[in-house]
Amino acid sequence: MHARLVRALENAAPGSVRTRATDRLGLAHDASHYLLAPQAVLVPRGATEVAALIRAAAAVGLGVTFRSGGTSLSGQAGTDQLLMDVRRHFRQIEVLDGGARVRVQPGAVLRQVNARLAPHGRRLGPDPASESACTVGGVIANNSSGMTCGTHANTYQTLESLTLVLASGTVLDTGAPDADAVLRHHEPSLAAALLSLRDRVRGNLDSVRRIEQQFAMKNTMGYGLNSLLDHDSPAQILAHLLIGSEGTLGFVASAVFRTVPLARHASTGLVVFPTLREAVAAMPELVAAGPAAVELLDAESLRVSGRSADMEAALLVEWQEEDLSLLAEREAAAHRLLGTSLSRDAAGRAALWHTRKGLYAAVAGARPAGTVALLEDVAVPVPVLADLCDDLTALFDRHGYERSVIFGHAKDGNLHFMLTERFGDGDSRRYAAFTEDMVDAVLGRGGTLKAEHGTGRVMAPFVRRQYGDELFDVMVAIKRACDPAGTLNPGVLLTDDPAAHLKHLKPVVAVESEVDRCVECGYCEPVCPSRDLTTTPRQRIVLRRELAAATAAGDLPLAEELAREYQYDAVDTCAVDGMCATACPVLINTGDLTKRLRASTVSPAQQRAWGSAARHWDGVSRAMKLALNTAAAGPFVARAATRLPGLPRWSPDLPRGGARRRPAPVSSPDALYLPSCLSTLFAPADGGAGVPAAVRRLAARAGLRLSVPAGIGDLCCGTPWSSKGLPDGYEIMRQRVRAAVGDPAVPVITDAASCTEGFERLLPGVPVVDAVAWVASEVLPRLRVTRRLPSLALHPTCSSVRLGLDGAIAAVAGAIADRVDIPEGWQCCAFAGDRGLLHPELTASATRAEAESVRRGVYAAHASVNRTCEIGLTRSTGETYHHLLELLDQATEE
Known part of the structure; x- marks a missing residue:
């Protein structure tokens, strides 16, 4: 990017401009099948900087596209101009009126907002399947709905007010009592244009009829023209036009939503049908029974999601009620209607919904290598839904799209269907022909071409065809009034280019x-x-694809730049915690790739050194313990030493070295105990006895016997080798541990x-149990708690989440504390073995919230x-963290 342009943007918001290839190309990719590389990424720290950057961009003739969660499927969040990251510094959540309302910034993830509302028995109305990753900014920009909210509780219906930044830089709170006066004062032409367009639409009976028909369905095609019928004042019209506007009319800095009740009871079932048409044909009678959700799954989606291969179609149905007796009546009626039983079992219901919510990515993940997944969503009146399914199936056959998938929110007449296409050869003729036929089929059934995913680039050329010339001209006038220079998200939602949806298609590079x-x-x-x-x-993944593409294209300077930046940005600072696989x-566990990339940089000498460490781990761990003690005694020497490349950084908040692990074999034990070598490396907090002593004492109080095997000092779970990609040392340690453990009966x-x-991976077939889980099930029932804490801040770890220890941790914590809080902003601390020592900035960033x-x-x-997590949290909070079992030990002392 030209240095003059960078200076202009930096002057508007110092420190906000990113022009490295890694920053630009890493954020260029989203969930859609479009790919545009921005010239720079902007990272504003508040609404004032957003306004300044928009003005600066307009002054240099560049467009600005807002990017938050990047889960949008229609090409709304990509640009070849300026991409503004509005997730990083816009995550505040404020619960209002006991949960009846909530004020949220655009970078907050939907699931996090609902987690804050859950204690109040409330939730947001929109419930898209991507709720674990999509942000409030995207929910507003696309007028998101979802599986249960229909049109009655979508974003449009539940939004109370917005604080928005207009293209001119004007900031407006539409919930303020003087919002209309402020708008007229600062933006008189915009206020006048909105009222004029309101009157123009209301005075045209055909426009009124068409708008009412279109917005009786889920509909995110074009601008929300229903706002011109539903609202009178310019501020309220503007606020509701922003909903579904995909960042083309202004930036939403915060929003206030009216929340909806969180139903306390639900019952769910999967109803199987012999054909897709019969499943859809059951809809009118089923909808009359009042379910909260009816999700359609065709044979291919059932197959990919792991259901029986002989299923042709199914409906996932759920009823939700506040009253259990009413839910029982619903269940009985559903049984009479569907001939199947519903279930209230939380685990079973969660499994069904996990299948549905992850269906897009699961189906897309099963696509042939080198192809891209194209997911469309349309809506038609429910009575013609079966006919549209037949139309789509015929189109798949006509255009040669094999193994295409149909699923969606059948209760709302809302279908999703997915194709796989190969754009790498630049040929989009089949896709273009299919799209034309699909548009004709949907509009011919009185439907909308976009029900909930937004217009984006993919359907922008067809807005005029769906609404007609008059209403399309109204939309153009709205855009011109709000954004006269066309600065905001150019090329999205409205276009006169009939081939816009066929440009910038994303090639998929196998890596x-x-x-x-x-x-x-x-x-x-x-x-x-x-x-x-x-x-x-x-x-990390898309940068590997960009690196491969640059290499294949012969762009060696770009490939070298990406490779150089990738080492720190993607390899060195990956926590390899596996949390990505849980979501x-x-x-996909990206840590597996990181480990292999780390292994590729390990020299033979380093391999031999770590292999020797595996053979002499007792001596190595004691040497590391001694190093910590020496560092604590001579901090100036420690600071100088840790400036050397590759060495951990010592700081005064690190503990001294711990105690050597010693064997304690017993006959007929209740468990074989392998104390972690972390207790040798790091002393317990506050000079305590540490978790190994606590585990032994707890077992003794419960009358249980623990055996610590001979040679324990030389044993390790293997993580230091696996995380660095050192297979030779890992295999040496695996053999040592296997020999020491044998085949225990306990x-x-x-x-x-x-x-x-680590031990689970190292010892397949051996029953490995975390001490917290063992204590919760075997020890805790035999203990007497003598001292309870009034409150406890609890940090679960990434490993405890993946191990499924939440219940055991909650049981132990609840036994010793009256109130147990997992603080807001909890996530993996990223200490990750030695990452917290090599790159403390990683742990500082991960634990900041x-x-x-x-x-x-x-x-x-x-x-x-986990001892390293305790160190990381102590370092970041200034509070001393202990192992949970140490606190249980103190609470049960005789």
Whole structure:
């Protein structure tokens, strides 16, 4: 990007401009099948900087596109001009009126907002399947709905007010009593234009009829012209036009929503039908029974999601009620109607909804290598839904789209269908022909070409065809009034280019087997601890694709730049915590790729050194313990030493070295205990006895016997080798541990959640149990708690989440504390073995939000279930964290 343009933007918002290839290309990719590379990424820190940057961009003739969660499927969040990241510094959530309302910034993830509202028995109305990753900004920009909200509780219906930034830089709070006066004062021509357009539409009976018909369905095609019928004042018209405007009319800096009740009881079932038509034909009678959700799944979607291969179609149905007796009546009526039973079982219901919510990415992840997934969503009146299914099936056959999928929100006449296409050869003729036929089929059934995913680039050329010339001209006038220079998200939602949807199509480059199934949906990003420091799993993957593409194109300078930046941004600062796999619908663990890339840079000498360490781990761990003690005694020497490349950074908040692990074999034990070597490396907090002593004492109080095997000092879970991609050393340690453990008839337990994961991988077939889980099930029922804490701040770990320890941790914590809080902003701390020592900035970034939450509260104690996590949280919060079992030990002392 030209230096003059960069200076102009930097002057508007110093420190906000990113022009590195990694920043630009990492954010160029979203969940859609379009790809445009921005000239720069802008990262404003508030609404004032957003306004300044928009003005600066307009002055230099560049457009600005807002980017938040990047889960949109229609090409709304990409640009070849300026891309503004409005997620990083816009995540505040404020619950109002006991949960009846909530004020949210655009970067807050929908699931996080609902987690804040849940204690109040409330939730947001929109409930898209991407709720784990989509942000409020995207929900507003696309007028999101979802599985249960229909049109009665979507974004348009539940939004109360917006604080918005217009293209001119004007900031307006539409909820203020003087909002109309402020708008008329600062934007007189816009206020006048909105009222004129309101009167123009209302005075045209055909326009009124067409708008009412279109917005009786789910409809996100074009601008929300229903706002011109539903609202009278210019501020309210503007606020509701912003909903579904895809960032083309202004930036939403915050929004106030009216929330809806969170139903306490629900019952769910999967109803199988012999054909897709019969499933859809059952809809009118089923809808009359009042279900909260009816989700359609065809044979291919059922197959990919792991259901029986002989299923041809199914309806996922759910009833929700506040009253259990009313729910029982619903269940009985559903049984009479459908001939099947519903279930209230939480685990079973969650499994069904997990299948549905992850269906897009699961189906797309099963696509042939090198193809891109194209997901469309349309809506028609429910009575003609079966006919549209027949139309689409015929079109798939006519155009040669095999194994295409149909699913969606059948209750609302809203279908999603997915094709796979190969755009790498530049040929889009088949896709173009299919799209023309599909448009004719949907509009011929009185439908809308976009029900909930937004118009984007994919349907912009067809807005005029759906609404007609008059209403299209009204939309053009709205855009011109709000954004006269065309600065905001150019090329999206409205266009006169009939081929706009066929340009900038994304080629998919195959790179590595670990990640080739990635559909760039972004579900992984909210759980990634490095997302605010360097890159996310999606960005790591797309940067590999960009690197491969640059190499194939012979663009060696770009390839070298990407490779150079990738080392720190994607390899060194990846926590390898596997949390991405917990959120990924196709279970991609980007850490597997990172480990292999790390291994590729390890020299033979380093391999030999780590192999020797595996053979002499007791001596190595004691040497590391001694190094910590020496550093504590001579901090000036320690600081100088840690400036050397590749060495951990010492700081005064690191603990001294711990105690050597010693064997304690016993006959007929109740468990084989492998204390973590972390207790040797790091001394317990506050000079305590540490978790190994606590586990032994707790077992003794419960009358249970633990055996610590001979040679324990030389044993390790293998994580130091696996995380660095050192297979030789890992295999040496695996053999040592296997020989020491044998085939025990009792469970093997260890006292750090990350080590439990490590031993599980190291000892397949051996029952490995985390000490917290073992204590919760075997020890806690036999203990007497003598001292309870009034409050406890609890930090679960990434390993404890993946191990499914939430219930055990809650049981132990609840036994010792009257109030247990998992602070807002909790996520993996990214200490990740030695990452927190090599790159403390990674842990600082990952724990920043949680630390702020902890500092706002008052707690009697702070706990986690991993020693390195305790160190990381102590460092970031200034509060001392202990292992949860240490606190249980103190609470049950005789």
